[in-house]
Amino acid sequence: MAKKTGYSYFTFFCEMIDCACKASTALNAMFADFQPDRLRQEADAIHEIEHAADLKKHDMMSRLLREFLPPIDREDIVNISHVLDEIVDLIEEVVLSLYMNDIRKCRPDVMPMVDLIVKQCQELQKLMAEFENYKKSDKLMESIIAINTMEEEGDRLHREAMRNLKLTCSDPFELIAWRDIYACLEDCCDACEKVADAVEEVVMKNT
Numbered sequence: 001m002a003k004k005t006g007y008s009y010f011t012f013f014c015e016m017i018d019c020a021c022k023a024s025t026a027l028n029a030m031f032a033d034f035q036p037d038r039l040r041q042e043a044d045a046i047h048e049i050e051h052a053a054d055l056k057k058h059d060m061m062s063r064l065l066r067e068f069l070p071p072i073d074r075e076d077i078v079n080i081s082h083v084l085d086e087i088v089d090l091i092e093e094v095v096l097s098l099y100m101n102d103i104r105k106c107r108p109d110v111m112p113m114v115d116l117i118v119k120q121c122q123e124l125q126k127l128m129a130e131f132e133n134y135k136k137s138d139k140l141m142e143s144i145i146a147i148n149t150m151e152e153e154g155d156r157l158h159r160e161a162m163r164n165l166k167l168t169c170s171d172p173f174e175l176i177a178w179r180d181i182y183a184c185l186e187d188c189c190d191a192c193e194k195v196a197d198a199v200e201e202v203v204m205k206n207t
Helices: 009-032 036-066 074-100 110-131 140-168 172-206
Strands: none
Touching (some): 009 074, 036 074, 074 172, 110 140, 110 172
């Protein structure tokens, strides 16, 4: 039915992860050349990506309400769209936390976490490119396993970052701020895994 109406939910998933990739790349560039006086502008730029993702999601939901027979279960489409949108939301939250807490200097253990989020989003692009052919694809499970493995690495990086923070930071306000930032970065990794898990569930139910 999606093909008859000219709307593809699988194309929508690809467009949503493209937004997440743009946001993660922007986040990476921001930390690589950290300039605290530009945080407001960085937040605005990522908000534009987040807003574009929201518009895509709203359009998809309005179409899904009228859809008679979607290509996969309606609740699966809603769940996958939600967790894809969550990635961009959480990336924006990282930048807003930096801005609201007036962070003036970047901690060195942030970059490995941000690099990992970029890699997860890139792997999700591969996953979504294969998703429409999930009944025949032999690459889907490879991407799902890769994303799950990267999430485990994200957990390890978060633990080490939190330990180093408590060992090296004496300012209680700075400690609280960075604790929240690290938690949000870990949430980004978790959101990427949620997308992979949601796709895996669709595959398990339909093959």
